[in-house]
Amino acid sequence: MWICKNKLLFKVIFSSLLLIFLISCSSDSGEKNVDQFTNTSEKVLSEKKNNNNIVSAGKQLNVLYSDPPTLDPHRAQDSTSAGIILEIYSGLVSLDTNLQIIPDIAESWAISNDGMKYTFKLRDNAKFHNGKKITSADFVWSFNRAANPATTSITAEDYLGDIVGVQDVIDGKTDKISGIKLIDELTLEINIDSPKAYFLAKLTYPVSFVLDSENVKNKNWTDSPNGSGPFMLDEYLIGEKLLLKRNPDWYREPAKIEYVSMNLAGGQAMAMYENGEIDLTGVGMADLERVLDPSSDLNKDVVIAPLSFSQYYIGFNVQKPPFDDKYFRQALAHAINKELIANEVLSGMVKPAYGILPPGFPGYDKTIDGLKFNEQLAKDMLAKSKYSNINDLPRLILSVPGTGGSAGLDIEVIIEMWKQTLGIEVEIQQVEWATFLQMLNRQELQFFSGLGWIADYPDPENFLDINFHSTKSTNHNGYKNEEVDKLLESARIEQDLNNRMQMYNNAERIIVDEAPWIPLWFPGDRYVLINQRVKNYKLTPMSVPKYSLVEIVD
């Protein structure tokens, strides 16, 4: 009986295995079709490598990246997309790795005396990736496309809105921007509505880039874009990888490496770096100590990245009680010991912020002291405010975006400091991102944190005007101060650089003192690991084209 039963067991297992084998074989055929897709492309890649002497495996930079929401420069508005778009496409002017405006497709330009007419002279040798020459007509077409409502560009108003006639195109009144004139094949004239010093900086943004009208006609054209940048899109598998290939005929100095391979599948960056799968990675708090240890193998790869042009803050809705009282806001600001939190809680990864503009940013004024930690002053300010009797305070709810369950250690400590110094109780409410944005835009939040402002271009206007001018929709605080408004408005068109920065400094002083938001942190030293074989990889506080400068030595 035993033998018999065992035999049965054997047969059952055998037949199940056979069944599984059959199923897996039949699923294999479907499998191969899909996998072939990836395998062929890799095979093609390795064949290319074998056929061409310049191209060696060592000339490929490997990075971890995420899927770009779009590769259409006119529709992009996020830094993930921009990081790739800046390498594939180009425009009249560009930013170098020191964030200076440099000629790109335009080899030179002239600005009229009134500061409202820009005449660009294009390079004679600028070509799209397919070899087609870039002329002023391409730029005229591209600007018109960017502003056309059918393009649904989110950034057209902000970045092109200064150009005469752009608003009419956006509004659908016409489809030609009246302020952009084609002078000849290589000369382009752009008229703006008032002499704005930051206009040229805005032209470095992707929405001003040139596109090939023939290419854009194709369906899903961003899968094979005919750009004009130092790299061409060689392969893009959503969620897997994106491969950029050097454009050998670039009109400026062509890239030194052959490929940039972006891993889009995600993974543990540190582990991948140590395995040699990627050439660079940021260092998180968890790995910091290990990496900074001089005896560690990784220590020689450590590079300190420049501060990014951003700031984290707590924003108040100054229209809602109790935050309608300046003294109450000041009391809260004085009660926070930022130095303690930055050093003890956040391991020195951030720098305490007292002003609005980040260090190194144009117009940064180190004499702006801000509201420093001072318990006595905090208590005095509270006593001076309408809400000196804290028992009469409304329920205070600080909203933070996210779904992680924690508002962040820094916020938790700040709330504890408020409680200890001022006796004020604050509740935390975590709101899912989309809902948070809706409440923020409708100014429904009492006060909020977990947000950072990141500059889009290096001009104080992009920090102060956009966040604190009373008419801006990005002023989520409901902050309104006529003097500040006036200063910001005159700074927009002031031609003298020193006067202009002085105006911004004056506005910043008032804003910091009135505290519609409490500046918390500028990102501090960011440690990055870069493999020794990679040379000349520039870390910049903003997205700029940079892969063409990279060299790889073996």
Added chain:
Amino acid sequence: MWKYIVGRLVWIPFLLIAVAFITFILGRFGPGDPVEVMMGTKYNPVVAERIRSEMGLDKPVMVQFYKYIQSASKGDFGESFRFRGRSVSSLIAPKMIVSAKLSLVALLISISIGLPLGFYIAHKQGTWIDPLIVSFSVFFMSIPIMITIPFLLWIGCLKTNLVPCSGWGGIFDSRIIIPALAMGIPGVAGMLRIMRATTLDVLGQDYIRTAQSKGLHYFTVSTRHVFRNSIIPIVTILAFSLAGLLGGAFITETIMGIPGIGRFSVESIFNRDYPVIMAITLIGATAFVIANLMADISYSIIDPRIRYK
């Protein structure tokens, strides 16, 4: 039989429209707005209004729904709100394939352990082997995947370095081992217990006694009579598991960094990417309805006594 199948098929479109309608309404009236998410903190009401009108979001909800159903019925699920300029189908197809591969391997693990083991312990009823194996399988089923994955990672990746810690490389890549095991092992208990119950049920039937008393070889009785009859209820589970293949596994995919549809659906919900959410819901619902129908039909093929009128 045919009348029954046709009758069921006729109902499918109505069912799907109902599912689509509920999903559509929930998206449109829930908090959050795709254009706001697109613009992030740089929201500008004038621009938002323009984008909304260009995307047709300013039209009455019923008009939007009608237009959606019109193009969806032609297989056009529209353009993603988040991945601008990309068709929904081009986004979700590769991710569904990834999830399907993963779930298929997980399902094979459940079946290849669960079925033979269930069949075996049914024959061992009354001995200590039966309760021992059942309790083991239930134990493994009860451990949440949030614990199994880190545990498997700790053993397989951190301690022994046998497999990479995360990522995806298809079915024939070592990176599939941990997620497939983590998803497949809890399924063993279900397969095993149903297989055990049905086998016991079949073993007690008169026709098995008849077959045995006819003097048929034990193996013939087991395969031709017992196994074939016990497997019917399993078909139902299999059909639904197959429908689940397209749904993906959110937790596993997120922890293991697998670019599957489960993780993508959740990201799409956070980004209010309505066209993607709609397409995933509709495809999932279709798969479910069809799997259900196929299960019903296959009953009558496996067991000719089952007839539909």
